[in-house]
Amino acid sequence: MPKDFLKDAKSRYDVVVIGSGLAGLTAANILARQGRSVLLLEQHYKLGGMATWFKRPGGHIFDISLHGFPYGMVKSCRRYWSKEIADSIVQLDGVRFDNPMFSLWTSFTREDFTKQLIEKFDVEPERVHAFFDKARGMNFYDDQSTTTRELFDEFFPGREDVIRLLMEPITYANGSTLEDPAISYGIVFSNFMSKGVFTFQGGTDKLIKQMEQELRKNGVTIAINCDAEKINLKNGAVESIEVNAKGATHTIDCDAIVSNANLRQTIFRLVGEDKFDDAFIDDARAVRLNNSSTQVYMAMAEDERLEVSELGDLLFSSTAPYFRTEALLSRDITSRTYSFYYPKTRPEGRPRCLIVSSTNARYEDWADLPEEEYQASKQDLCETTLDALEQYVPNVRERVVHVEASTPRTFKHYTAHIAGASFGTKFEGLAVSRALPQQITGLYHAGSVGIIMSGWLGAMNYGVIVANEVDNQLMNAGSRSTAGVEQELASKGD
Numbered sequence: 001m002p003k004d005f006l007k008d009a010k011s012r013y014d015v016v017v018i019g020s021g022l023a024g025l026t027a028a029n030i031l032a033r034q035g036r037s038v039l040l041l042e043q044h045y046k047l048g049g050m051a052t053w054f055k056r057p058g059g060h061i062f063d064i065s066l067h068g069f070p071y072g073m074v075k076s077c078r079r080y081w082s083k084e085i086a087d088s089i090v091q092l093d094g095v096r097f098d099n100p101m102f103s104l105w106t107s108f109t110r111e112d113f114t115k116q117l118i119e120k121f122d123v124e125p126e127r128v129h130a131f132f133d134k135a136r137g138m139n140f141y142d143d144q145s146t147t148t149r150e151l152f153d154e155f156f157p158g159r160e161d162v163i164r165l166l167m168e169p170i171t172y173a174n175g176s177t178l179e180d181p182a183i184s185y186g187i188v189f190s191n192f193m194s195k196g197v198f199t200f201q202g203g204t205d206k207l208i209k210q211m212e213q214e215l216r217k218n219g220v221t222i223a224i225n226c227d228a229e230k231i232n233l234k235n236g237a238v239e240s241i242e243v244n245a246k247g248a249t250h251t252i253d254c255d256a257i258v259s260n261a262n263l264r265q266t267i268f269r270l271v272g273e274d275k276f277d278d279a280f281i282d283d284a285r286a287v288r289l290n291n292s293s294t295q296v297y298m299a300m301a302e303d304e305r306l307e308v309s310e311l312g313d314l315l316f317s318s319t320a321p322y323f324r325t326e327a328l329l330s331r332d333i334t335s336r337t338y339s340f341y342y343p344k345t346r347p348e349g350r351p352r353c354l355i356v357s358s359t360n361a362r363y364e365d366w367a368d369l370p371e372e373e374y375q376a377s378k379q380d381l382c383e384t385t386l387d388a389l390e391q392y393v394p395n396v397r398e399r400v401v402h403v404e405a406s407t408p409r410t411f412k413h414y415t416a417h418i419a420g421a422s423f424g425t426k427f428e429g430l431a432v433s434r435a436l437p438q439q440i441t442g443l444y445h446a447g448s449v450g451i452i453m454s455g456w457l458g459a460m461n462y463g464v465i466v467a468n469e470v471d472n473q474l475m476n477a478g479s480r481s482t483a484g485v486e487q488e489l490a491s492k493g494d
Contacts, residue, residue: 004248005225012253013039013221014474016241017260018228018270021049022456023446024260025211026080026463027470031258032218034471039252040220041243043227043416047212049260050415050422050448051456053205056402060299061346062354063204064406065422068092068173068314068339069456071195076460085210090201090345095169096312098392099335100321101161105312108169110193121162131155132193138186140452144427151182164323168316172337172358174454175290175423177325184427184451191457197314203346227416231257231270231443238442255477256442256470260463262418263287263429266436266445276439284432290423290451291329292408294361296385299402300353306340311392314339319388328360333381335359336388355393355400357385363408363419378405423455424448437469444470 014036017028025047028040046052055061071091078086095108104120106112110132117123134155148167156162163178166189170176173192176185200207215222223245230242232251240253259266264287267273273281300306318335320327328335341354369377382403389396408420417424425433430450436443446466448454453462 004245005223006243006245006248006250006252009039009221009223009250009252010037013037014254015039015256015258015470016041016228016252016254017258018241018266019043019049019260019447020047020222021260021447021459022051023448023453023459023463023466024049024258025208025215026460027258027260027446027467028220029211029215029218030080030464030467031470032215032220034467036471036474038220039254040215040222041226041228041241042222042224044414045224046208047222047224048204048208050411051204052208053203056299056404058299058401060352060354060402061203061205062297062299062356063339063341065293065295065356065358068197068199070191071198072191073198073457073460076457076464080460080464081211082214085207085214088201088206088210089198091195092197092199092313093308093344094312095197095314095316097165097168097316099164099316099318101164104165108192108197109195113166113193116165117162121159121165123156123159123162127155132190135186135190135193138183138190140183140187140430142183144181144183146182147178148176148180148182148185149178151186152178160322167323168318168335169314171325171328171360172316174448174451174458175360176451178323179325180451181427187452188455188458199313199345201345203341228259228261228270233271233275233440236441238440254442255474256444258444258446258463258466258470260445260447261416262289262421263425263433263445263447263449264289264418265416267432271440271443280432280435280439283428283435287429287432288426289419289421290426290448290454292361292363292411292417292420293422294359294381294408295406296357296382297402297404297406298355298357298386298389298396298400300355300399301401302352304353304399306342306353306355306393308340308342308344311338311340313345315392317388317392329362331361331365331377333359333384333388336385338389338392355389357389361408363412363421366407366409367419374407374409378407381405381407423451424453425450427451437473442473 016039020042032038117128226245232240315338320334339356411420427450433445433449446462
């Protein structure tokens with residue numbers, strides 16, 4: 001008989017959270033802290049969404065993607081998770097660029113980028129400061145018609161080298177393109193331009209395990225291998241959710257649902273377009289998916305070490321003459337970002353060094369390949385990546401003991417993201433996501449939408465925003481679990 005992963009769940013919860021990406025995890029944790037009864041559903045057998053990991057024989061543990069985020073993660077983790085999690089966030093020592101236009105190192109701070117632009121790129125100081133100030137002052141309510149390309153043309157006309165320096169890391173971080181709204185670039189860029197780039201020491205396996213412990217401590221019911229199939233409504237409000245737990249179907253009553261699934265899946269598959277206003281559905285249909293990516297995972301032999309002082313923690317490498325979105329997405333790969341993992345970033349009992357190469361990619365370039373051609377293409381991706389890496393890690397083929405690749409099809413399979421989208425939806429998705437509760441009472445969405453809310457910090461903070469809105473709705477409706485009320489009264493008594 002198939003295992004029933006919901007057999008211990010209650011028949012009713014205040015809130016059901018669909019999906020355990022960082023937005024879903026954070027929303028569930030905050031709502032449980034606020035005294036709500038919370039059920040967290042995850043269709044995969046592991047939590048984390050895109051912030052997760054996998055193991056291979058020989059003790060190799062890979063983060064599934066490149067993970068770098070701004071200093072704001074420290075504050076968010078300390079406030080919404082735990083001091084232990086926040087204390088494991090460390091700054092990357094150095095970020096390196098190497099392409100036909102320039103080769104340089106940076107600490108990825110505003111101070112260092114300002115110095116580099118003035119001294120290395122010979123840009124007038126006033127122009128540099130004005131650009132950073134404009135990016136820092138951007139917010140969601142600004143003009144959305146100006147593109148990122150037009151923003152660069154305003155401050156650095158004709159300077160393709162400057163555009164490459166300022167644009168390439170953000171494209172790898174969250175899928176931004178020169179054609180996207182300038183505010184979607186400026187807000188993310190200015191967040192990074194504070195104190196540098198940070199990562200989680202110990203890897204995502206340690207992070208997600210600590211988050212799971214915190215969730216369970218706060219009373220969240222966690223159900224893996226559970227696929228949300230349908231959201232049921234009554235009088236225009238959330239009533240229940242139907243869940244397939246590996247063959248066993250359950251209906252769970254609830255007052256609110258936070259979907260951390262893809263925005264389009266939430267609207268068109270879980271609810272159904274007939275439940276929404278026509279104008280809203282028109283807007284939802286116009287929401288574009290963001291692009292996907294490929295990765296190559298390489299494990300060094302146990303006695304091999306990486307010279308990170310020469311390589312950098314992150315290396316943005318390209319042979320393309322200019323920064324172009326089409327070139328970044330092409331199957332003919334010219335640009336790769338390498339993330340080097342070594343004892344500082346993976347310290348506890350893991351002395352092995354790892355390399356993850358990442359490239360942006362289109363799902364349609366991989367989706368319909370016959371199986372034999374698909375496997376051959378994955379092998380070619382591994383081989384060409386090793387060839388490209390040779391100039392930075394000499395004799396790399398002799399030094400690695402495990403190599404494998406993931407593609408947009410891989411991400412679709414494990415995350416259930418439409419088209420394997422690595423960064424959710426484009427900018428217009430944010431307004432549609434935010435408007436869900438006005439369409440259906442008790443229905444919310446949090447996740448990687450609108451670029452502004454993508455990446456680790458964006459997703460986590462979006463979970464925070466939505467959790468507080470859900471709590472306000474439930475409070476106004478007078479819904480609070482008995483256990484939550486008792487907990488709150490006890491804390492007030494203290």
